[in-house]
Amino acid sequence: MSTNVARVLVCLEEVGAEYEVVNIDFQAKEHKSAEHLARNPFGQIPAFQDGDVVLFESRAISKYIIRKYKSAGEAADLLREGDLREAAMVDVWTEVEAHQYNPALSPVVYECLIYPAMRGVPTNQKVVDESLEKLRKVLDVYEARLSKHTYLAGDSVSFADLNHFPFTFYFMATPHASLFDSYPHVKAWWERLVARPSMKKLGATMAAAAAGIKQA
Amino acid sequence: MAPMKVYGWAVSPWMARALVCLEEAGVEYEIVPMSRCGGDHRRPEHLARNPFGEIPVLEDGDLTLYQSRAIARYVLRKYKPELVKEGDLEGSAMVDVWMEVEAHNIEATLWPIIRHCIIGQYVGRDRDQAVIDENLEKLRRLLPVYEARLSVCKYLAGDDITAADLCHFGFMRYFMATEYAGVVDAFPHVKAWWDALLARPSVQKVMAGMPPDFGYASGNIP
Numbered sequence: 001m002s003t004n005v006a007r008v009l010v011c012l013e014e015v016g017a018e019y020e021v022v023n024i025d026f027q028a029k030e031h032k033s034a035e036h037l038a039r040n041p042f043g044q045i046p047a048f049q050d051g052d053v054v055l056f057e058s059r060a061i062s063k064y065i066i067r068k069y070k071s072a073g074e075a076a077d078l079l080r081e082g083d084l085r086e087a088a089m090v091d092v093w094t095e096v097e098a099h100q101y102n103p104a105l106s107p108v109v110y111e112c113l114i115y116p117a118m119r120g121v122p123t124n125q126k127v128v129d130e131s132l133e134k135l136r137k138v139l140d141v142y143e144a145r146l147s148k149h150t151y152l153a154g155d156s157v158s159f160a161d162l163n164h165f166p167f168t169f170y171f172m173a174t175p176h177a178s179l180f181d182s183y184p185h186v187k188a189w190w191e192r193l194v195a196r197p198s199m200k201k202l203g204a205t206m207a208a209a210a211a212g213i214k215q216a
Numbered sequence: 217m218a219p220m221k222v223y224g225w226a227v228s229p230w231m232a233r234a235l236v237c238l239e240e241a242g243v244e245y246e247i248v249p250m251s252r253c254g255g256d257h258r259r260p261e262h263l264a265r266n267p268f269g270e271i272p273v274l275e276d277g278d279l280t281l282y283q284s285r286a287i288a289r290y291v292l293r294k295y296k297p298e299l300v301k302e303g304d305l306e307g308s309a310m311v312d313v314w315m316e317v318e319a320h321n322i323e324a325t326l327w328p329i330i331r332h333c334i335i336g337q338y339v340g341r342d343r344d345q346a347v348i349d350e351n352l353e354k355l356r357r358l359l360p361v362y363e364a365r366l367s368v369c370k371y372l373a374g375d376d377i378t379a380a381d382l383c384h385f386g387f388m389r390y391f392m393a394t395e396y397a398g399v400v401d402a403f404p405h406v407k408a409w410w411d412a413l414l415a416r417p418s419v420q421k422v423m424a425g426m427p428p429d430f431g432y433a434s435g436n437i438p
Binding site: 041042053055056057058059060061063064067068081084085087088091092094095096098099100138141144145 | 305
């Protein structure tokens with residue numbers, strides 16, 4: 001399952017919204033069809049439709065969903081938009097995931113899992129080693145942060161934490177998962193996240209999809 | 217109320233993102249200049265503000281923020297919430313869509329071109345035309361989408377300027393100073409949108425601190 005699709009599905013699950021996943025057939029180049037380009041002009045996934053509202057970009061879609069379901073209990077607090085400072089911390093750590101954490105971690109996922117499975121190419125160990133080096137430095141910062149707060153933006157879960165789920169889930173299926181053992185607060189935070197019903201449910205779907213790709 | 221402080225070097229396109237939003241917000245702020253070549257961003261006192269050792273950093277009283285887009289959102293939400301279309305479910309989603317498009321496509325495509333066309337010559341880096349050409353090709357595939365969008369509305373998120381437009385400013389400023397500005401000029405609605413941004417007093421003010429060569433030729437090395 002695409003990590004960006006998973007990002008949106010986590011938020012849908014967290015707010016308890018009813019939704020339907022419509023598969024886009026990449027093999028048949030459906031993502032470049034006129035019908036799909038009308039939803040996402042860059043020909044990417046996910047695209048999202050809620051009545052007349054059509055959106056693309058997984059983080060934009062996710063925030064729309066969270067805001068729409070604002071009154072649904074805990075979901076109300078995922079963006080903290082009622083409080084300027086707290087909302088700012090959610091934004092900071094959402095940006096950090098996109099621009100620090102993901103660039104360091106995702107190459108390991110691509111090299112160890114995705115490229116071998118999808119393209120039959122061997123792992124580029126140099127890329128993996130360089131990425132792990134960057135990731136260690138990023139995790140140093142996360143360890144310090146999570147030693148002071150239960151979650152990244154404060155003491156309850158937010159959109160910032162949820163954004164880490166898809167790629168980290170796959171990272172834990174690579175041979176390098178044990179890297180997190182050196183960062184006890186980060187590891188504990190990760191374990192709290194994946195105990196959430198939304199992530200247990202999606203994790204099962206993602207693992208099944210990954211197993212399906214390996215066998216293909 | 218003490219003015220907000222922004223730490224960094226004013227020539228940085230990331231710094232420009234924060235500054236243009238501060239200008240649009242009409243709020244008092246002070247730039248605390250830092251030296252990139254002097255490694256100020258790696259010193260302990262800066263790492264205490266931003267553990268990733270980057271700029272800009274915003275201080276608003278006892279609140280310290282980093283990541284230019286997070287700073288942009290905070291400043292606008294606080295002083296000009298209409299620029300993030302706060303309270304408007306669909307409108308705020310459109311602002312987010314185009315901020316994400318910029319974040320994942322524009323910066324990554326324009327910055328390598330800017331580095332090779334403008335900066336390289338001053339820092340002893342050979343111009344890599346292959347890198348420039350690869351990114352120009354990506355840009356040529358992005359711009360038709362922008363052109364289509366800006367043909368149906370004046371600004372990216374609708375008919376009013378928002379954070380989504382402002383966040384493009386810094387990188388566009390330098391790209392349009394390269395010899396490849398014509399690539400954008402070929403798309404009339406994108407060109408008109410860019411001209412409209414340039415006409416804004418906020419943009420002009422911030423641009424005054426951004427010489428097209430980043431200050432290298434005049435010896436003001438960032």
